[in-house]
Amino acid sequence: MSRPRTPRSPRATQKLVIRAFEPSDAEALARMMQQPSVIAGTCRTPLESVATNAARFLADDPLRRSLVATLDERVVGHLALHLHKPGRCRHAASLGMMVDENHQGRGVGSALLDEAIALAERWLHVLRLELEVHVDNTRALRLYGSRGFSIEGVARAHTLRDGMLIDAFRMARLGAALPYPRLTAEEAASRTPPALPRTPQPPRRPKGGTGGGWGTRGGQA
Numbered sequence: 001m002s003r004p005r006t007p008r009s010p011r012a013t014q015k016l017v018i019r020a021f022e023p024s025d026a027e028a029l030a031r032m033m034q035q036p037s038v039i040a041g042t043c044r045t046p047l048e049s050v051a052t053n054a055a056r057f058l059a060d061d062p063l064r065r066s067l068v069a070t071l072d073e074r075v076v077g078h079l080a081l082h083l084h085k086p087g088r089c090r091h092a093a094s095l096g097m098m099v100d101e102n103h104q105g106r107g108v109g110s111a112l113l114d115e116a117i118a119l120a121e122r123w124l125h126v127l128r129l130e131l132e133v134h135v136d137n138t139r140a141l142r143l144y145g146s147r148g149f150s151i152e153g154v155a156r157a158h159t160l161r162d163g164m165l166i167d168a169f170r171m172a173r174l175g176a177a178l179p180y181p182r183l184t185a186e187e188a189a190s191r192t193p194p195a196l197p198r199t200p201q202p203p204r205r206p207k208g209g210t211g212g213g214w215g216t217r218g219g220q221a
């Protein structure tokens with residue numbers, strides 16, 4: 001999945017590559033997590049240890065796929081795709097991303113997200129990509145909106161940031177063709193609830209009956 005790209009930057013000769021995370025990337029990414037704009041846009045906190053964060057990147061998680069962006073072989077961005085556990089929501093995945101603040105606004109995030117969408121939808125059976133984004137993160141909102149994510153709701157008072165509670169938009173992107181019919185909220189509101197499968201119950205004792213029911217001695221007058 002490694003693919004050279006031309007960044008939208010004054011230094012268009014630089015080579016942007018999106019590739020899989022390697023253990024040697026962990027420290028650079030752990031340092032990036034402590035940059036002020038990254039802390040502001042994510043749920044990180046100041047004063048996190050580089051060693052602890054690097055260990056998080058290195059921890060084995062079969063449900064996480066980590067992509068890294070490099071610019072002339074220097075690590076400048078990261079995107080983590082979190083697949084849901086096997087089960088009824090297995091077709092969904094969530095994502096989080098960050099770009100080195102010295103390289104933001106130059107197309108690195110767009111390249112990372114495009115690669116992640118292709119990986120998720122064309123290789124991993126993901127039909128629904130989900131994320132949360134603070135309501136004032138205009139750059140991220142523009143990026144997600146341009147890649148087909150739409151706002152599904154607002155999570156109120158979602159994140160404490162430097163003494164202020166920030167709302168977050170919940171956004172999602174659906175794959176182009178869903179292999180099953182979909183019941184939308186609008187349709188559900190205009191029709192009677194479906195009959196759900198019922199758990200078999202034991203027969204009830206008849207009210208006021210004189211015999212023949214459960215626990216009675218039949219034949220008594």
Ligand SMILES: CC(C)(COP(=O)(O)OP(=O)(O)OC[C@H]1O[C@@H](n2cnc3c(N)ncnc32)[C@H](O)[C@@H]1OP(=O)(O)O)[C@@H](O)C(=O)NCCC(=O)NCCS
Pocket residue numbers: 037038039040041042096097098099100103104105106107108109110111131132133134137138139140142143146
């Ligand atoms: C959000 C983030 C991942 C985006 O990555 P990026 O490399 O900066 O984004 P890009 O350069 O690819 O630009 C994305 C879009 O934002 C637009 N944009 C760039 N700078 C902008 C700015 N200052 N204000 C608003 N939009 C801006 C770009 O034009 C582009 O839109 P387009 O494709 O319609 O042209 C990155 O800025 C970042 O890591 N921020 C801090 C951490 C964070 O917020 N993570 C996301 C948590 S949900």
